[in-house]
Amino acid sequence: xxxxxxxxxxxxxxxxxxxxxxxxxxxxxxxxxxxxxxxxxxxxxxxxxxxxxxxxxxxxxxxxxxxxxxxxxxxxxxxxxxxxxxxxxxxxxxxxxxxxxxxxxxxxxxxxxxxx
Numbered sequence: 205x206x207x208x209x210x211x212x213x214x215x216x217x218x219x220x221x222x223x224x225x226x227x228x229x230x231x232x233x234x235x236x237x238x239x240x241x242x243x244x245x246x247x248x249x250x251x252x253x254x255x256x257x258x259x260x261x262x263x264x265x266x267x268x269x270x271x272x273x274x275x276x277x278x279x280x281x282x283x284x285x286x287x288x289x290x291x292x293x294x295x296x297x298x299x300x301x302x303x304x305x306x307x308x309x310x311x312x313x314x315x316x317x318x319x320x
């Protein structure tokens with residue numbers, strides 16, 4: 205009977221471990237070209253992508269873009285603003301709507317190069 209209790213505890217611990225692992229968002233590595241050409245397929249996903257940080261003053265907004273001018277707006281602005289002109293790798297929650305466009309809410313930003 206005591207061994208059944210231990211087995212039950214071990215099974216319970218394994219189930220908790222598996223539940224914790226499956227609760228983590230997986231990150232999809234996606235190019236800006238793919239996000240621009242087929243944004244609906246990644247709507248709601250956690251993605252990682254790379255580009256150069258650009259901005260516009262009126263209305264203030266920041267985005268990353270590739271050499272072909274594929275773009276994704278980045279939020280929050282105060283987290284991406286210090287990287288203006290840099291090539292960065294960003295990880296975050298991607299959203300797409302026909303009215304609002306493509307946007308990524310940052311979880312992490314990593315500079316890949318400094319501004320020229």
